[in-house]
Amino acid sequence: MERLAGRIILLWGFPRAIVAFLAGAVGALALPPFGFLAALFISFTLLVWLMDGSTGNPDGGLFSRLRSAFWLGWFFGFGYFVAGLWWLGNALLVEADEFAWALPLAVIGLPACLALFYGLATALARMFWSDGFGRIAALAFGFGLAEWLRSFVATGFPWNAVGYGAMPIPLMMQSAVLGIYGVTVFAVFVFSAPALIGTKKGMRLGLSLAALLSCAHLGFGAYRLYLADSALAAPAESQMVVRIVQPVIDQARKIEDSDRAEIFEEHLALSALPPEDGGKRPDIIVWPETSIPFILTQNPDALARIAEMLQDDQVLITGVVRSEETGQGFAPRYYNSIYVIDSEGQIVSAADKVHLVPFGEYVPYEDMLRRLGIPEAVAMPGGFSAAPVRAMLTLPGGRVFYPLICYEAIFPQEIGEDVERTSALLNVTNDGWFGATPGAYQHFQQARIRAVENGLPLIRAANTGISAVVDPYGRLIRGMDYNQKGVIDATVSSIPVPHWGEDARQNYFWLVLASMLLIAVVSRAGFNFRTN
Incomplete structure (x- = not known):
């Protein structure tokens, strides 16, 4: 040597x-x-x-x-x-x-x-x-x-x-x-x-x-x-059954206007599948980032279809594109967001993405770079806007989830003091952009480490994978590998385990x-x- x-x-x-x-x-x-x-x-x-x-x-x-x-x-x-x-x-x-x-x-x-x-x-x-x-x-x-x-x-x-x-x-x-x-x-x-x-x-x-x-x-x-095991022992009232939908929608299809209604119906069909082996029906159904391929609030029929699919007391958590009018003569703002929708078809909670992807969701120094001919890599006119603060997702019944949209999960400092009052980390993402490459596996590992850092379970829904439920020790409870279409049902305990805060x-x-x-x-x- x-x-x-x-x-x-x-x-x-x-x-x-x-x-x-x-x-x-x-x-x-x-x-x-x-x-x-x-x-x-x-x-x-x-x-x-x-x-x-x-x-x-x-x-x-x-x-x-x-x-x-x-x-x-x-x-x-x-x-x-x-x-x-x-x-x-x-x-x-x-x-x-x-x-x-x-x-x-x-x-x-x-x-x-x-x-x-x-x-x-x-x-x-x-x-x-x-x-x-x-x-x-x-x-x-x-x-x-x-x-x-x-x-x-x-x-x-x-x-x-x-x-x-x-x-x-x-x-x-x-x-x-x-x-x-x-x-x-x-x-x-x-x-x-x-x-x-x-x-x-x-x-x-x-x-x-x-x-x-x-x-x-x-x-x-x-x-x-x-x-x-002793730290995670929890009474029944602290447990919830979560269904994660992994639809495996090809990214090229998501871009096409003609496929949008069909994509929405595919999500609904997977969500309505009966539990495996006669298990308990899910309390919460989770769809990945930007799952709904249109502006949901402009389509009341879609909200009605969601209400039809959900049973009493079930909720749907889904990634959406949210639009916000800015005034007459001005283009609307668009946000990469998450909605919580109850069984009545009402949006009961929402959170917008705070940390956007440069050149993917917005263009830094936009005016200068546009003159150089560098566009966004997203379809929304004008790209996405970032939320000024992170909102928590409050579910009917009082549970609170900490939302992390896409690559926000790779930033430890994105998880602030509000995490102390939450039941789980929620990461919705669409890694379909990266194809069958190491990207999806690397992203999953980093999200998994956030669960360990914060002593909370991780609920992760990814369009093409890797979707999973991870316990506060980073152990996989249930998961689906890349490019496997289907659903996973898992019981999640909302009791946190001891951990250090970000400070x-x-x-x-x-x-x-x-x-x-x-x-x-x-x-x-x-x-x-x-x-x-």
């Missing part, structure tokens, strides 16, 4: 960039649907060795000294994001005649931009680089800060944060109660630790600390799951980040760690 480390450290120029790119791409294999955890050990071990050889210009200024490390991290990130997000291009092929020109922007341009954060991570790490195990603490600090910045800079896109690679199964998801960014910091430290074997310096202490963190990660997961998770993140920085700084200063 020392010989391999030496060869990687001495790489220069184009071969060095290629190895960094491939190291990042290999790391993406740890993400769903593959879940190959060892890939990130390979990925970050190679990155540490590459960083060992990234000396920069010692006689130049700060920029000259860090430039080499920045580009190393950029190539690493470019490989990671190209391999992990290539499927985004599939959304542009649904209407290829109009949007195929933007394919390179999605498959190459976005990863190139996201890679800037990883370039920043390695540049920061290089400032505190040393020969001992402090250098992997520096790398953990850099990546933790970079992933946190990626969650909100330019509206944020924290998809596939490194920490998700450390949580492929429920046993390993329980650390999420501490927050995905805190988990990311420790994950990078652990994934980087094998690099110490190739260079020896700091090996004993570094590997011991990495082993301790790994044991804590697994031990905490085992302990929490051991307590899970506590943020405080923990900063504490962990500061501890890694302290280790890196002390190591850089030459403190005499007795490691061998």
Whole structure:
């Protein structure tokens, strides 16, 4: 291993960039649907060795000294994001005649931009680089800060944060109660630790600390799951039977005006199916994002059809497009929304999407970009508008759901204090844009982690999948795989389990980040760690 480390450290120029790119791409294999955890050990071990050889210009200024490390991290990130997000291009092929020109922007341009954060991570790490195990603490600090910045800079896109690679199964998801960014910091430290074997310096202490963190990660997961059944024991009145409809409507059909009535009837037919094996009829029926392919409030016959389908005391929760008139002579505003409809056909609660998808639901800097000819990738004239605040969904009987529409589920900070008074997280989405690619599996895992973070069950309805009911420990109660048409019925307990709030998770993140920085700084200063 020392010989391999030496060869990687001495790489220069184009071969060095290629190895960094491939190291990042290999790391993406740890993400769903593959879940190959060892890939990130390979990925970050190679990155540490590459960083060992990234000396920069010692006689130049700060920029000259860090430039080499920045580009190393950029190539690493470019490989990671190209391999992990290539499927985004599939959304542009649904209407290829109009949007195929933007394919390179999605498959190459976005990863190139996201890679800037990883370039920043390695540049920061290089400032505190040393020969001992402090250098992997520096790398953990850099990546933790970079992933946190990626969650909100330019509206944020924290998809596939490194920490998700450390949580492929429920046993390993329980650390999420501490927050995905805190988990990311420790994950990078652990994934980087094998690099110490190739260079020896700091090996004993570094590997011991990495082993301790790994044991804590697994031990905490085992302990929490051991307590899970007793924590979820609930009286009958706190339970609800939920039916999720997964209609598998091809995205091209949803765009066609001629198919809209038929699509609506398909949803109704699936919703009206009898329970399996004579089970209890569902209390709540959930349809995915934008399931109703027309403006529902402009179609009273459709509301009447829903009332006919629902039995007494049943409710339908469905994704819709909501329109709002803005005054004479002005175009209406459109919102990506959720309605709760009772058995009388009345809309009793509603919530609009707060965090819109840039270039998918709205155009940032719209006036300037329209002049450059960059349109929205949605059919609604003028795109969607964002709600100023998030509304909770209140159901007849008093239950409250926390709504997360589509990719809002990837943002931990989108879930505020109101979550404490809710019975479940509700995620409606349409991942049909991405086809049979890793995108749907990655999205599901991130939504699943939100359930663990907040100690609440997750009810997730996706047009083409993955639809599921997940308990507060990230365990699958019932689910349907991608592209399987049908319904699932599941009993959900509305009793939350102990968890940390978002403020506590943020405080923990900063504490962990500061501890890694302290280790890196002390190591850089030459403190005499007795490691061998």
